[in-house]
Amino acid sequence: MSDSYRTQLVDTKGTSYEQFAIGVTVASFVAFVLAAGTLFGWVPVAGEISGVPGATYFGVGVLGLGVATGALGAFSRWGEAQTTPSRSAGLVVGVVHASIWTVAVGLFLRYTIGIGSVSWLLAVAVGVGVGYFALALPEDLGATAPTAVFVAFLGLLFVTGLISPSWAWQPNGTNATIPGTLVIPLLTMGGVLMTGWASASAYEGFGTRGRQNGAFVLISLVVLLTLSVLVFLLAFVFERGIMVVLENLTLSAGTVTVLLATALFALLRTATVRPTVANGTDRVAAFVNLTVASLLALATLGFVLVIGTNLSISAASITVEPTAVVGAVPGLIAGGVVFGLTRESGEWRPESGRGRSIRRAFRAALLVAGGIGVLELVAGLELAVAGIGAVSVLLGGVVVAALLVAAVRPTDERTESDQVIPPVSWLGRVAVTAFLLACLRVFATGFPVGLDQAGIVASGTIDWPFITNPSQGLGIQPGVMPAMFGTIWIVIGAVTFAVPLAVGSAVFLTEYAEDSIFTRAVDIATNGLWSTPSIVFGLFGLAFIVPRFGNTPSILAAQLVLGFMLLPLVLITSREAMKSVPDEYRDASAALGVSKWQTIRSVVVPASMPGVITGVILGVGRIAGETAPLLLVLNGPAFPNSGPKVLSSFLVRIGADPPFIHVSNPALMERASALPYQLYAVITAGVGAEQSFGWGTALVLLGVVLGFFLLSIATRRYFRRKLHQ
C-alpha cells in the first residue's frame, strides 16, 4: 500500500511490480520503433501477416499496452505495490491530458460518429473532466488512468477496423487526404509515448524519481525519432542511388584487401573495441566498433579467400577479380594511413653495436630502393624491375623472418644487451616504408612492381565508371567525374579564400578592437550576412564578380561567391573560439615579455583552431550543396565531357615586368559543372530513365560532403589532441 510504508533507502530492483513496469516500457519502446518503421515503409501495415491484417497486430498491441498501463496505476493504488506517488500528477500532465482528450473526442464525435458542431462542446467538457481527474487524483491514478483509457481506446479503433489502412481522413475545407497507413503508425507512436512515459514513471514508484525516469524515457524516444528521420533520409538516398553509382564497378581483390585491412588497422588503433572495459556511451560505441571491426575482418578474410580460390565474384553489375594486384594510389593511401598511425610507436634505439648495424642496413636498403626509383624517374627508363622488386621482397622476407623470431622469443628473456632483434613495431614500419616507396615509384614512373598476379600496378585495379567518367549521353553509362571535380575545386577555392580572411578579421575584432558599437555592429552584420539567401550572393557574383573576371561565369567566380557565403560563419565561430581562450594565457604570455602579436600567433590562434574548423565543417556542408548561385556564376554545360583541369593548367611565366613571376590558370576562368548543378539539370530534364542518374548524383554529392566532413573532423581532432594531450 502506497501510504503504509516508508521508502527503503536501498532500492532492490526486482519486485514483480517493477518487472511488470519495465516490461511495459520496453514493449512501448518496441512498438514505437515498429510504428516508426511503418512510417518509413520498412514494416508492412496494409498487408496481412498469416491471414491477419497488419493493423490488427498494432491494435492488439496498443490495446494491451493501454490495459497494462491501467493495471500499473491500479496495482499501485489498491494492490501491494510499494510506490511513493505524489498527491497530484501535476498541472502539466493535467493540461496535456485535457488537450489530448479534447482533440481526440472532438475528432471522433465529429467525423466518426458524425454529430455536427455540438461535438466540440461535448469534447471540451470531456477534456476538462479528464484534466480535473488527472489533477485531483493521486499521481499513480492521475498519470496512468487517462493514458490507459485513451490508448486502449486507440487499440480498439484499430482492432475493430474503424481506423484501417484503407480508411482515409479528409478534413473539411482542405484537399488533404490522410490515409490510414499514415494515421495508424502516427497514433500508435503518440500512444506508446504516453504508455512508455507512464510505465517508466511507475517503475520508479512515481513521485520525484518516477517523474525523472518518465521524462528520461520520453526524451529518449523523441531523440530516437529525430535520429531515425535523419537515418531514413540518408537511407532513402542511399537505397535509390547506390546501384547507379556502383554500376559496372570492377575491383581487384588485392586492392580491396589492402584497403579493408588498413581500415581495420586504423579502427583498432584509434577506437576502443572492448565493451567490457568501457562505460556508458563509450560501451555502446565500443560495441559498434567491435561489430564494424568484426565485419571488416570477415570481409578481409573473404577477399583473401577470393584470391586464394581464384574465383571471380560478380553480382549486380559489380565484379571482383581474384588477382592480388594492388593499385599504386590505393596503396599510397593505405600505406600513408598505416605510416601515420604508427608514427609514435615505431621507434627503435638499439644499444648494442650489432643492433645499430642492423638498423643501418635496413635504412640503407630503403635508401637504395628510393634512389633507384628516383633514377628511373629522371631517366624515364625502367631500370631495375629486379632491383626494386628484389629490395622490396627482400625487406618483406626479412621482416617476416624477424617477426617469426620475435614471436618465438619471449620478450622478458631479452636482456639490455640482447637488442639485436628489432621490435615488431619497428619492423612493421620498415615494411610499410618499403611498400610506400614501391607504390610511390609505380605512381611516379608507371612501371609495375612484382609479378602479373601479385604486385603493384599503376592503374586498372579499380574501374568505377560512374565516378571516373563523364556522362556519355542519354541511356549509356552515366558519370559524374567532371561535376564532382567541379564541386571539389569550388569548395577548396572557397575555403582557401574565406578561412584566412575570416580568421584575420576574428583576430582583429577579438584581440585588437575594443568592445564598442563598431564591433557589435560588425557582429550583427556578420550574423545577417550568414542568413542572407544564397541567390542574393549569386546575383551579386553575376553582377559584380563575373564582369571583372573575364566576363564569363567561371570556377573562380563560383569560388569567390561561395567563399563570401562561407566567410560570415567562419568569422562567427572563430570569434567565439577566440573569446573562449582564457585570458590567463594572454596574461602568462605578456608576463614573459612576449609581444601581443606573438601571443596571438602562438597561443590564441592554436587554442582556437578547433572552433575555426567547426565553422568550416558547418559552412562546407552548406556551400557544397549550393545550387542557386552556381546557376548564375558557374553556368557551364551540365554534362561536360571532361573535368576542370585545374592542376595541369597552372601557367608560370617569368617576365621582365613586375611582379616578374606571372601565374595564371585558364581552367579556373572557364565555365564548369558541379554536382548540385548537374543534379538540378538531371531532374529538370524530366526524362524518367534519368531519375536514377539523379539519385546517383545525389549520393555522390553526399559522399563528397561527407569526405570534406571527415577531413575537417580529422584536422580538428589533430588540433584538439595537440591542445589536450
Next chain:
Amino acid sequence: MTESVTTTTDGSIESEQTTVDERTSAESEEQTKPEWREYSFAGEPVLSVEDLNVWYGDDHALKDISIEIPEQSVTALIGPSGCGKSTFLRCLNRMNDRIKEARVEGTVEFNGQDIYADAANLVELRKRVGMVFQHPNPFPKSIRENVAYGPRKHGDLNRGLVARLLGQDEKEAEDELVEQCLRDAALWEEVSDRLEDNALGLSGGQQQRLCIARCLAVDPEVILMDEPASALDPIATAKIEDLIESLAEEYTVVIVTHNMQQAARISDQTAVFLTGGELVEYGDTDQVFENPQSQRVEDYITGKFG
C-alpha cells in the same frame, strides 16, 4: 634612493642598463616619514617605489606607497582582501597596463631606472621582472614548449622548421635550458620522462612549479608571485614554499600572500597593506610579526581584524 648609494655600489647594476630616467627624489627626502620607514638593509634596493598611486576609474586603490625592496631576498606583501597588495605587485612589472581603466602615478625604479618612463621597454622589463599567477596557467602545450616558450619567442632559442632546414636548430641548448629551469623549479625529477606530454595533464602543484620554471627560463632578476599557493593543497604548498626559499638565493622574490604563517615562514621582510590601499608597516619579518609598530597591524596580525 640617495645619490651615495648609486655611486658607491654598482655590483648589481648590469652594464647594459643605460639610464632611462635619472630622477633624483630630493623632494621626497624632505617629507616626514613614519618611524618604520627607517628600515634599512645591506646592499642595493632592486626595486624602489616612491609615492605610488593607482586608480581604477574613480576607485583610489593604492595611496602614496613608498617602499624599497632589497635584492636576493623574499619580500612578503600581506593584508586583507581588497587592500591593493595584488595591484601593487602588478605595478612592479606594469601588468596593470593591461587593465584599461587603471591609472598609475608615481615612480617605480628597477635598478635605478624608472619603469613608467615613456621610453621604458616593456618586453625587457617583463623579461627581468617575471611573474607567477594565483592560478597555475600553463599553456595548452607540451611541458618542454611551456618552459622554452619565452626564450623561443624572444629569439634566444632558434627552433622550428626553418632553423632545421638551415641547420641552426638549437635543440641541445633548449634541452639544457629546459632541464636547468625544471631542476631549479624542483620539477625535473617528476617530469623528466614526459617532457613532450601536455602540461595540462600535470597536477595543480606541478603546474604551478612549471609556471615558475617557465618564468625562470627568461632569466629574470625579480620574480613576482601573486598568491602562488592559494589554489594548492598543503603538500604542494610546502613544495612551493621550499622552492621560494631556494630561489631567494639567486633571485629577488616578491610574494603576495593571504596566509600570515606562510609570510612568517618564508619571507625576510614583510610589508603590511591594510584596507584603503595604504602601506602601514614594512620591516624585518620577525620584527613585523613580533613587535609591530602600528596598532592596526597588531590587530590584523593577532586576528582581531581582517
